[in-house]
Amino acid sequence: MTSVHLLQATVAASAAIAECSAAAELLARAMERAHGGSWRIQIDHEDEVAIVARRHHRGPLTPKPEVA
Numbered sequence: 001m002t003s004v005h006l007l008q009a010t011v012a013a014s015a016a017i018a019e020c021s022a023a024a025e026l027l028a029r030a031m032e033r034a035h036g037g038s039w040r041i042q043i044d045h046e047d048e049v050a051i052v053a054r055r056h057h058r059g060p061l062t063p064k065p066e067v068a
Contacts, residue, residue, distance in 0.1 A: 020050065027052045 001009075020043055028039040031052060038055040 017045065020045075024050055024052055 021041075024041045024043060028041050031039050031054070035054070038057075040051075040053055040055050042049075042051040042053075044050075
C-alpha cells in the first residue's frame with residue numbers, strides 16, 4: 001500500500017467514525033424529544049457496539065443495611 005492509499009484509507013475511516021458519532025447524536029436528540037430526559041452515547045469501535053441510553057440520575061449513595 002502506498003502512502004497515498006494509506007492516507008486515503010485513513011481519511012475514509014475518519015469520515016466513517018465521524019458519521020457514526022453524528023448518527024448517534026441524532027438518535028439521542030430524537031430519543032430526548034420522544035421520551036424526555038438526558039441521553040448518553042457510548043460508541044466502542046473495537047467491540048463494534050453503539051449504545052444510546054437514558055441517563056438515570058440517582059440520588060446520593062447510601063450504604064445498604066448489613067444482613068445479620
